[in-house]
Amino acid sequence: MPTDEPALAGYRTPGGLVLDKVIDHLDAHCREFIAHAPFATLATADAEGWPDVSPRGGDPGFVHVLDERRLLLPDRPGNYRVDSLRNLTVNPRAALMFLVPGVEQTLRVYGTTTLVAPEELAVDLTEFGRAPLSVLVMEVRRAYFQCPKSVMRSGLWDPARQVAPGVLTPFGRVIRDHCALETDLPDDATIRAELAQEL
Structure with a gap:
């Protein structure tokens, strides 16, 4: 071509x-x-x-x-x-x-x-x-x-290349910053538990 x-x-x-x-x-x-x-x-x-x-x-x-x-x-x-x-x-x-x-x-x-x-x-x-x-x-x-x-x-399925907990900024903080919220969101474990109820 x-x-x-x-x-x-x-x-x-x-x-x-x-x-x-x-x-x-x-x-x-x-x-x-x-x-x-x-x-x-x-x-x-x-x-x-x-x-x-x-x-x-x-x-x-x-x-x-x-x-x-x-x-x-x-x-x-x-x-x-x-x-x-x-x-x-x-x-x-x-x-x-x-x-x-x-x-x-x-x-x-x-x-x-x-x-x-x-x-x-x-x-x-x-x-x-x-x-x-x-x-x-x-x-x-x-x-x-x-x-x-x-x-x-990418090594996508290589367990040795998984990102360890705590390396990335917590998801709740990312959403807080992107939405310009004045108060913190719950920690990631709480957010995940709430999302699990909505699957």
Whole structure:
């Protein structure tokens, strides 16, 4: 793929496998990976093209594959900003990247979406004792596995590279400063315990 952009001149043309691995459905390998994934990122863009990337998580397999062309992403209670969902109402294209702990490759899935109420689907999406607030139905257009180089470089799953408690500024203090609050928020353990009640 030649380009006239000077900044890209140093990149070689991708090899056959890099291009040929892209498929237009969720095959058995994709479905197996999604069934083991407790975490994914959801990428969307608004009508003006401004992007948003949002974390999504649950028990392994929290994203349900209906068939090789459709998957379901339940939306659980969060901060109620619903930036991603608002984006999808004006621009239904989205991308998901799935991660499985301990596995260095990732899975990327692209498609067009529809938002529906949970009761419209004949699938039980209850998790943590609650039904989702809404469900994203994705019609899959592309899927492929990403090589593990970035995860290898990051040491993401290496326990020795985990950040020890107390190294980063407490989350409550970060929120206090960003929101210009005059009083301190509870300590991180208290905040986490309160959030755990809302899963």
